[in-house]
Amino acid sequence: MRRVALFAFSGGRKWVVLALLMVATPAFGSDPSTKGSECITCHLRVTPGLVADWQASMHSKEGIVCSDCHGDKHRNMNDANLVRLPDEHVCAECHQEQFDQFAKGKHNHGWNSMNAMPVTHMEPDELMEGGKGCGGCHNMGIKSEAQKKDQRAKGYRYQNNSCDECHTRHCFSKKEAQDPRACQQCHMGYDHPQWEMWSSSKHGTRFFVKQAGKLPKKAAAPTCQLCHLPGGTHENRTAWGFLGVRLPLPEDKEWAGNRVTILKALGVLNPETGKPTKRLEAVKALDMVRLTEEAWKTEREKMIKTCTACHSEQYARLQLEMADRMMKNADRLMAEGIGIVAGLYKDGIIKKPDHYPFAYPDLLYFKQTGGSYIDQVLFRMYMKYRMRTYQGVFHANPDYAYWYGWAAMTKSLGEIKELAHTMRATHKAK
Numbered sequence: 401m402r403r404v405a406l407f408a409f410s411g412g413r414k415w416v417v418l419a420l421l422m423v424a425t426p427a428f429g430s431d432p433s434t435k436g437s438e439c440i441t442c443h444l445r446v447t448p449g450l451v452a453d454w455q456a457s458m459h460s461k462e463g464i465v466c467s468d469c470h471g472d473k474h475r476n477m478n479d480a481n482l483v484r485l486p487d488e489h490v491c492a493e494c495h496q497e498q499f500d501q502f503a504k505g506k507h508n509h510g511w512n513s514m515n516a517m518p519v520t521h522m523e524p525d526e527l528m529e530g531g532k533g534c535g536g537c538h539n540m541g542i543k544s545e546a547q548k549k550d551q552r553a554k555g556y557r558y559q560n561n562s563c564d565e566c567h568t569r570h571c572f573s574k575k576e577a578q579d580p581r582a583c584q585q586c587h588m589g590y591d592h593p594q595w596e597m598w599s600s601s602k603h604g605t606r607f608f609v610k611q612a613g614k615l616p617k618k619a620a621a622p623t624c625q626l627c628h629l630p631g632g633t634h635e636n637r638t639a640w641g642f643l644g645v646r647l648p649l650p651e652d653k654e655w656a657g658n659r660v661t662i663l664k665a666l667g668v669l670n671p672e673t674g675k676p677t678k679r680l681e682a683v684k685a686l687d688m689v690r691l692t693e694e695a696w697k698t699e700r701e702k703m704i705k706t707c708t709a710c711h712s713e714q715y716a717r718l719q720l721e722m723a724d725r726m727m728k729n730a731d732r733l734m735a736e737g738i739g740i741v742a743g744l745y746k747d748g749i750i751k752k753p754d755h756y757p758f759a760y761p762d763l764l765y766f767k768q769t770g771g772s773y774i775d776q777v778l779f780r781m782y783m784k785y786r787m788r789t790y791q792g793v794f795h796a797n798p799d800y801a802y803w804y805g806w807a808a809m810t811k812s813l814g815e816i817k818e819l820a821h822t823m824r825a826t827h828k829a830k
């Protein structure tokens with residue numbers, strides 16, 4: 401076998417690799433100075449763009465080569481299936497601290513929470529295990545051996561690693577992960593348009609103006625990372641979370657009643673008895689809601705501390721308390737909408753779909769809500785407009801909070817009332 405020694409020269413930013421010395425040797429990569437060179441020589445032909453990426457990485461400078469992550473079982477043109485596709489444990493061999501933080505954070509629940517949704521198992525595998533839909537964003541979280549086996553059995557080989565979602569392979573660059581655009585692919589769109597909200601808020605526009613060199617380098621412009629991964633931590637969690645419900649119930653009686661209605665429509669409380677269902681266990685296990693006042697406060701206080709780098713504490717508290725109160729307002733509209741649709745189920749005007757646990761609207765079937773068109777309107781009101789209402793306030797974006805959020809919720813509620821009226825009238829007429 402031929403051995404190739406590689407020398408890398410740095411010319412400005414571009415790396416030029418020259419194969420200089422060729423010697424015969426039986427051992428593969430046993431000499432540290434030539435470690436990994438076979439992979440590179442061949443891959444410079446097979447996947448040159450990928451090798452260039454690796455050459456620009458900190459890994460390459462530190463002598464971390466292809467085989468450190470991929471193993472060295474695959475050696476030729478025809479045995480590529482022998483490679484190891486590295487999961488997070490491989491990264492942990494050298495980055496234990498980031499691995500441990502990540503494992504404690506919400507991102508580590510991404511894959512499991514997707515799979516906990518009843519809708520997931522009704523959708524095409526390409527969009528899940530294949531990563532083309534839900535599974536593309538929810539490829540966050542360390543998968544168990546059983547999950548990986550299941551994925552392979554269905555014919556899906558990739559998506560074994562979450563760490564390359566923010567610092568993408570094969571640059572694995574810290575600077576890339578510090579840029580808010582690293583979050584954009586996932587935190588955008590239908591039910592979580594944080595990218596859109598942040599980038600058009602004063603926080604985001606300042607970031608871009610600063611980037612264009614029109615503000616001093618030291619000008620304040622908070623990024624997603626500054627607020628959500630402070631101090632470079634890999635553990636992420638917010639007080640309200642995504643679903644925007646939490647326990648214990650609020651002292652305010654009206655709000656408590658409205659939240660119970662929402663919890664029923666999420667299927668975590670039995671709509672007839674009000675008792676917890678099995679689904680609540682899954683929601684608890686996946687950290688989807690803060691279950692105690694302390695857990696909520698811990699996250700809230702961390703966030704206030706972050707704001708006070710630039711704003712007064714008083715200012716920051718008032719901003720976040722207003723957002724909490726908007727949640728109360730949003731829940732009032734939401735509970736009214738749920739109540740109207742639930743009434744149609746109760747009176748037999750909408751028939752319970754076979755896959756539903758109860759004759760009650762079920763928001764966790766997402767777009768697969770089987771009941772009726774009015775269920776779709778209700779789903780949109782919750783997942784799209786209620787989200788925007790409070791996410792917009794928290795992210796200091798007036799347009800999202802009002803026009804895309806609150807105003808659209810009001811419109812949905814009007815539509816629900818109108819539809820229910822017609823459905824009742826035509827039902828009687830039959």
Ligand code: HEC
Binds near residue numbers: 439466473475480481
């Ligand atoms: C003689 C050429 C050659 C050598 C040497 C070689 N590779 Fe490859 N490698 C290939 C080819 C060809 C493919 C398949 C590319 C394709 O599917 O288009 C491949 C694919 C891969 C893949 C992707 C596998 C997949 O599932 O998609 C990885 C990872 C990889 N090589 C890593 C390595 C590592 C690490 C080494 C050194 C231990 C190495 N290669 C040595 C030619 C080579």
Ligand code: HEC
Binds near residue numbers: 439454486557560564
């Ligand atoms: C720091 C670890 C690390 C190093 C070093 C590394 N890779 Fe990878 N590589 C990964 C990860 C992570 C994946 C994605 C695995 C997955 O999605 O299941 C990957 C995927 C790949 C793939 C398949 C996906 C694609 O985009 O085509 C190829 C080919 C590949 N690597 C080649 C190489 C080659 C060649 C080298 C050396 C120049 C190298 N890798 C070095 C971690 C590494």
Ligand code: HEC
Binds near residue numbers: 458469491492493561
């Ligand atoms: C064999 C050890 C080793 C493995 C395995 C490894 N790394 Fe690294 N990595 C290093 C070293 C050494 C550095 C440079 C020093 C540092 O920043 O810790 C580094 C740096 C980094 C950086 C910072 C780069 C920068 O721009 O400053 C990131 C991000 C990173 N690695 C991610 C990963 C990911 C993701 C994996 C798994 C796919 C991985 N590493 C696997 C050793 C390793």
Ligand code: HEC
Binds near residue numbers: 536537577586629
């Ligand atoms: C590959 C997609 C993806 C990328 C990239 C991504 N995230 Fe996430 N993020 C998710 C998913 C999925 C969840 C929900 C995880 C779960 O199921 O609990 C999430 C959850 C979060 C949460 C927790 C919300 C809560 O419930 O409390 C925060 C905060 C967050 N991400 C911030 C970020 C930031 C900041 C970045 C960029 C540095 C980022 N994310 C990049 C997919 C992604």
Ligand code: HEC
Binds near residue numbers: 519534536538642766
């Ligand atoms: C564009 C990327 C993307 C797609 C596609 C996507 N999600 Fe998400 N999902 C996220 C992000 C990001 C979060 C966290 C958002 C937040 O906290 O505001 C999330 C949150 C969730 C949560 C709540 C987790 C928690 O702990 O609160 C569930 C459940 C969920 N998604 C399931 C799904 C299902 C099922 C699908 C497909 C029908 C899907 N997602 C499609 C990115 C995505």
Ligand code: HEC
Binds near residue numbers: 499578634
């Ligand atoms: C949600 C996005 C995101 C994910 C997922 C992610 N990282 Fe990071 N990573 C970052 C950010 C942001 C930084 C920069 C932190 C800072 O500013 O110090 C970073 C920095 C790093 C560094 C450089 C640390 C230093 O101080 O030089 C390493 C190493 C690293 N990450 C490893 C990992 C590993 C291992 C995983 C998977 C277990 C992972 N990351 C997953 C966002 C992410």
Ligand code: HEC
Binds near residue numbers: 628641791
């Ligand atoms: C100025 C600080 C700040 C910035 C910048 C920021 N956020 Fe947030 N984010 C917040 C606050 C405050 C909350 C609500 C926390 C709570 O529940 O008390 C929040 C909530 C979230 C949540 C969970 C609740 C939800 O909205 O569904 C996610 C996910 C999230 N942000 C992602 C992002 C992403 C991605 C970016 C960048 C595009 C970003 N944030 C920028 C402060 C910020």
Ligand code: HEC
Binds near residue numbers: 606622706711719
């Ligand atoms: C890194 C500094 C920084 C951090 C951290 C920060 N902000 Fe800001 N924020 C600014 C700057 C600068 C402005 C623009 C000030 C102006 O409008 O004159 C701003 C504007 C705002 C505005 C809009 C004011 C308006 O006039 O429209 C709100 C609301 C706000 N911040 C809330 C928060 C909250 C809540 C937090 C914490 C979750 C936070 N900010 C964290 C720097 C920061």
